[in-house]
Amino acid sequence: MDNIGVNALRRVDLARATGCNLETIRYYETVGIMPDPPRTPKGYRSYDDTHVRRLKFVMRSRDLGFSLEEIRGLLGLVDDRTQTCAQVQTVAEAHLEDVKAKIADLERIERVLSETVARCTGDAAPECAVIDALLGA
Amino acid sequence: MDNIGVNALRRVDLARATGCNLETIRYYETVGIMPDPPRTPKGYRSYDDTHVRRLKFVMRSRDLGFSLEEIRGLLGLVDDRTQTCAQVQTVAEAHLEDVKAKIADLERIERVLSETVARCTGDAAPECAVIDALLGA
DNA sequence: CTAATGTCTGTAGTTGATACAGGCTCAAGG
DNA sequence: CCTTGAGCCTGTATCAACTACAGACATTAG
Helix, strand or coil, X not given: CCCCCCCCECHHHHHHHHCCCHHHHHHHHHCCCCCCCCECCCCCECECHHHHHHHHHHHHHHHCCCCHHHHHHHXXXXXXXXXXXXXHHHHHHHHXXXXXXXXXXXXXXXXXXXXXXXXXXXXXXXXXXXXXXXXXX | CCCCCCCCECHHHHHHHHXXXXXXXXXXXXXXXXXXXXXXXXXXXXXXXXXXXXXXXXHHHHXXXXXXXXXXXXXXXXXXXXXXXXXXXXXXXXXXXXXXXXXXXXHHHHHHHHXXXXXXXXXXXXXXXXXXXXXXX
């Protein structure tokens, strides 16, 4: 038994506790989103509750579409809580604008696409409204 | 004068005619989206109208969010026009479903994000609704 | 004891480009 | 004729955000 702490988690345990992919955990460590965890004498990573909480935070943020760069910023604000709320609000609002812009883009695409598809005869002919539209006809 | 055809275009001409980035043209050739163009005796790429049309097709398709893989498929249908319309319709409809799903995802994100931001006090306090939400509080 | 499961590292592949380095070529102006 | 600037060539590196694999070692359950 190399584990030192009572609640020590292996990599696979952290993955299961969070639903995060195994390799992604290591990736987050190399890019500095997650800290380098303590190691057992044999070099195995040893996690605890703080890692679970942090990784869940990261995953929730990713789920909301924050980039790792943005998450790095949010984590910095969490780690060093001074003037937090106003700053977080700024980041989140900027991200919200991004999301709205993406929705607008996709809605334009949806409109063009469904209009074009609607003009399809759908039969086995070589004429096709979609192709014509893409060809600029 | 190495140019052979009257309407021969250089790489920069094709880029300007289509609005496509210079390097992207070469990229599309290496991945097989655009054909390897004929070369002048000195090895310079020599394009013509067919390349302009094909590249514009690709760019319109990208603009509508088709992946290069999907575009490869569409181009194949354009190049070999048999039973085209039904097949194109299938590809376009599948893509449309993708787009709708992405919109739904982003709208969920938008909802969560704006609800959360609305709970922000926005002041210089260390308590923050966004952080609390991300922490799962 | 053995088989299954897990861990470690480094590295490559994914998508869709974009950028740069180092060297060659070409056309126009002086 | 020479220079300058624009353009061309190739190969390779970079970006985000992962994911996967190879090859070797460790641990655990039956």
